[in-house]
Amino acid sequence: MTSTARTLPVTDLSLVVLIGATGSGKSTFARKHFKPTEIVSSDFCRGLVADDENDQSASRDAFDVLHYIVGKRLAAGRLTVVDATSVQSESRKQLVQLARSHDVLPIAIVLDLPEEVCVARNAARPDRAGMPRHVIQRHRRELRRSLRGLEREGFRKVHILRTEEEAELAEVVLERRYNDLRHLTGPFDVIGDIHGCSSELESLLGKLGYVDGAHPEGRTAVFVGDLVDRGPDSPGVLRRVMAMVSAGNALCVPGNHENKLGRYLKGRKVQHTHGLAETIEQLDREDEKDPAFRGQVREFIDGLVSHYVLDGGKLVVCHAGLPEKYHGRTSGRVRSHALYGDTTGETDEFGLPVRYPWAEEYRGRATVVYGHTPVPNTSWVNNTICLDTGAVFGGKMTALRWPERELVDVPAERVWYEPAKPLATEAPGGREGRPLDLADVQGRRIVETRHVGRVAVREENAAAALEVMSRFAVDPRLLGYLPPTMAPTATSREDGYLEHPAEAFAQYRADGVAEVVCEEKHMGSRAVALVCRDAAVARERFGVGGSPGASGSASGPTGALHTRTGRPFLDDAALTEVILDRLRAAVTAAGLWEEWGTDWVLLDAELMPWSLKAGGLLRSQYAAVGAASGAALPEANAALAAAAARGVDVGALADRQRGRAEDAAAFTEAYRRYCWSTQGLDGVRLAPFQVLAVQGRSLAAVPHDEQLAWLDRLVEHDPTGLLRTTRRLVVDTGDEASVRAGVDWWLEMTGRGGEGMVVKPLAALVRDGKGRLVQPGIKVRGREYLRIIYGPEYTRPENLERLRDRFLGHKRSLALREYALGLEALDRLADGEPLWRVHEAVFAVLALESEPVDPRL
């Protein structure tokens, strides 16, 4: 018997199975060494299903529940401890299976304590005091039989504690998994497949700034494997990489070629195909110079870990790609996937296995950088990138700077090895391999936003959005943004007004926003324009359109112009292109491509006239009201006048009806202001009021004065008259005179029939004293314009009084949530995040737009 404390190493993500007879102290041991939530006990589960922790007849159901809970925990990547006797091999087998199916290590801790100890402990427990001794004896017999075979059963670590003292003194020590290097934050240079191209490797390292295998700024190289085979100097490559790894300047994961070389070096029989023959020959030659080298290589390869999780979990590097559920996991199949990737089981016309496009389905948060499949050019697919650009086949050797996400490459010096088949033209999955999945959008969802945290989308709203998105929207790849709804100003008590600027200024003052900009509200329809420099940019950046080299209409769209629900603004694609063309010309003439450093830009705008898009609604609803009132009221009034002339007392009614006629006429005037005929683009006006995003940058937080200065330049450089400026006035909410000037400006503008204005914090993205996002804009609509919304007679005092009883809370909350989602979409778009991530946020805006709220707000 030993009295020194024993340490029991336990991998930090594993399934720990406690094994021991009843009364051996498993529960006590578990409680002492693990968190209560980490322990799942069979007794507890028996209690759950049968109200009695000792009801053995409930065991089957209890273990179902236990396995279910354990499965959920392991799927979520949580260390789990099973507290059951587990003395029978069948019960352990299920647990080992469970661990394997979640790719975690099963670990056994055995409490093999003497029978008398167990008996004494059970006797001390009232609920077990009556347990016959033979139960303990049977348990111990079964345990004894099992002990030697635990490793064979699949347990990767087996700790056996034989005495009370040993169990008492044991210390559980959590060990990090080999693949868990989250604490390393780089910066990294991830280097693609090398295949013995030593000279290209040296050039690439040089280009990356490495001097003799070390980076002066302390960067770390990460090799994705396939260092060897096919190329001219595999030993040279190995020497360089091994030196860098041992000096701590590099990390390396194995490729399938290292794996095979490793087995060859261990003396296993492998086919000398796929370039291994060349490596063997080169190693043989190396033996003469450095006999120890071969052994060092074997050791190096033996110590390689199949994948690494780096930089706080944001980066995963492996040779052949890895689905999210395998990240940081440890099992044979994880290693196999990391080394070989997944195949469909089919073979192509060259007899090579068809790779399963795992990246297509990838939806993980971590960026996966890998190699293995030679492609002519790298491209991001769902936050994954393949760096194998076929250097050995005469392509190039590529590295990815992380976190910069910059690509650095050097061309191959020559074709070192003829490929069995031409390099695929697309990355796995390729252009078509970025489809959106229904699971990305359907059902109740939570979208994480950086500005307001989690935003929930309800199932019924997602259903409505799915319908509209699927049936009417433009291609989601061109739909990087949908505009949020905007709340109106707090209701005014001013005589004759429902909305008035005073409240908007006051609200911002209360929010601590001193400077606001009042922007003229153009009464048209919202239009979002994505303008690419040309069709090639639309193709390369957004993946839409025909094949490269196609000309004319086959070259595809150069952007999109869509409404606030994502529909194409115009049915006529050619006319859309004309508008994009004019915008593009203005951006070019204003020199903004260069200034923004971009070849695409996303603009928020208002397209006029309103009648262009809302024609149907205008005719069926607004003009109809005008027509009906125009037909009915004069006749009614004439009849009232005739009755009055006869001496019948209809005075009050006649007065009201006259007022009614005036209101109706004012209503007709109100909508007419926003209607005019257009022919093609003649008469069409576009007023851009915000630059949303450009390559690599969301501009949503750029102050509005800067924004408007850009947009003024656009308008200035549009000779066609399509573009319109947005009139604006900056107001200091703390200065009475300035506020009065703002009110006067609004009165003047709406007095002339203007729709109203939007008041925005000049600094665009602003938080209040409590750190909450303030409304990005508040609309203050004109008195006459509101007739269209609240009805012709809303200005009558008795109507106004009732209408003032309106509720803004829901609309305001909706406006903020949609705003945050819109910002999120822009950030994701600008960051080059995968399509589904951008679409998730855009889709959520549409879904929230379908939340029923008073439509007059």
Add this chain to the structure above:
Amino acid sequence: MFLTISTTGDEQNPATDLGFLLHKHPDNPFSTKLSYGTAHVFYPEASAERCTAALLLEVDPVALVRRGKGKGRGGAPDAALAQYVNDRPYAASSLLSVAMSAVFKSALNGVCRARPERAQTAMPLRIEVPALPARGGAELVRKLFGPLGWTRVDAVAVPLDEQFPEWGDSRYVRLVLEGELRLADALRQLYVLLPVLDDAKHYWVAPDEVDKLLRAGEGWLAAHPEQKLITSRYLARRRGLTLQAMQQLELVRLAESDDLDVESIDNAVDETTDTEEKPVPLAEQRRAAILDALRAAGASRVLDLGCGQGQLVQAMLKDAAFTEIVGVDVSVRALTIASRRLKPERMGERQAARVTLRQGSLTYTDKRLKGYDAAVLSEVVEHLDLPRLPALEYAVFGSARPRTVLVTTPNVEYNVRWETLPAGHVRHGDHRFEWTRAEFRAWAREVAQRHGYGVGFVPVGPDDPEVGPPTQMAVFTMTAADDAAKPRGGETAERNGDRTEKEANAA
């Protein structure tokens, strides 16, 4: 809203008897409060020769809206903007009909104690309705009032807005009726026909609507040539109510935020066509052709992608060979109708287990659609904008990959054979395109080639020697090699383990 009733007379039968018949004195204006406003009756003229009664209904639009005020959801009484700005204060809609029954109750029943004989006899009448909403236009107004004994039925369309002549006419007409009729008959006609012409969404529907119609239609409705239309429209208001209840508020909101009518986006299905009672012959032929092709392919687990109202699902349920039928549609309304048609809650457990209906979209990949024997896309592709078609192709042929795929779509060449279809028009308002046979085949062959399918074509309906069949169907079959290599069911997880050396080293 406003209408006038005039009559002429002489010393014997003074026109002012109208006041007795209406129970409203010509010199005293009458007002009564109704739940949605105030009804006024006054007489612009009242002499022995000529007497005119005017009914003016002062609708309180704000009150009308606030009646239904609900708490949550921002206190919005109604999610649809149309409820707030509308023609009800002005046009002679069904509300006026309700007001008539309240104000002229006795006159409607032909009861007049003071002048019983005049109530029973025809008199010269002139009725003017300056703004009568008339779905069906002036022509329908003439058809409805023409057979009812009027000597003059004048219905003139009111222009929508004289400043925008290109907008055309409004749905209102100015109606003038002249003739010798019993007042009660004239009022009853108006009482029934105003809401029939209005045909809008039912502002008021009482449970005893059928009785009311029978009473008010006594003596004129039974023999009316348009009796069917009148009855169905009058009573349709009731069905409309249930339809509105079904309408998704969420879609209404999305339509409005884009300045659209909800009808223009919630139009995936038309529940009045291809019903069990009135099946469309071509649709039946299509279903027969699809079922034949499915049986020929030996399919038992079948996806109906774009199942619409579920007619095909229903047909498949009748054949036990189809053991699992999944109807997918993007339209919630379509699924609701399909579910109403299939009544899964009333099926036996085993039957119900064969069928699933769920929302899905073919512009997204969907893991739940993998591993089926066959998928049917019947009259689906043409509802997608052409640029979105590749997404559908990928979702079906690239991702779901059923062994057999059936695609039917209209053959646009055949459209010249539809007598009712104006030249150059598509068959359905939501068709984004219609293909010729050559176009369809070119598309199908390309898709087949790209995704490893073979494809054949089957005509559906009479195969016209010149323009082909009305519907064209493509039958895609996964090529044999692919099919054999494709893992079926749940064995994919195992495939990593038994990888061969050759596979592993082929990189």
